[in-house]
Amino acid sequence: xxxxxxxxxxxxxxxxxxxxxxxxxxxxxxxxxxxxxxxxxxxxxxxxxxxxxxxxxxxxxxxxxxxxxxxxxxxxxxxxxxxxxxxxxxxxxxxxxxxxxxxxxxxxxxxxxxxxx
Numbered sequence: 001x002x003x004x005x006x007x008x009x010x011x012x013x014x015x016x017x018x019x020x021x022x023x024x025x026x027x028x029x030x031x032x033x034x035x036x037x038x039x040x041x042x043x044x045x046x047x048x049x050x051x052x053x054x055x056x057x058x059x060x061x062x063x064x065x066x067x068x069x070x071x072x073x074x075x076x077x078x079x080x081x082x083x084x085x086x087x088x089x090x091x092x093x094x095x096x097x098x099x100x101x102x103x104x105x106x107x108x109x110x111x112x113x114x115x116x117x
Contacts, residue, residue: 005026005027007022008021008022008091009023015037016037017035017037018034019034019035020091021089022082024082025048027049029047030045030085031085032045032089043059043060047079064089069084071084
């Protein structure tokens with residue numbers, strides 16, 4: 001909408017960090033997975049591009065199982081009304097197929113397959 005990221009997406013920084021998770025109005029908004037330069041994977045909650053918290057293993061498991069409503073951690077009411085995605089920390093089923101179709105249409109080599117520069 002209005003050329004702003006919304007829904008599930010991935011972002012790669014030039015220094016090797018990665019984020020995969022939920023976006024709203026082109027900002028990280030919702031649960032996501034962050035991988036640092038050291039390849040350490042962490043799960044957290046973002047609101048309007050700002051990380052609110054990291055989740056421990058037990059919290060991640062509870063979120064995946066639908067036993068922990070992380071929306072109560074949001075600070076803004078509009079964020080508390082965002083839907084809870086069924087796919088949690090993983091991409092929705094159709095995400096990879098849709099991404100590959102776009103990459104093919106624009107003849108873009110996926111990030112993971114690009115040659116080092």
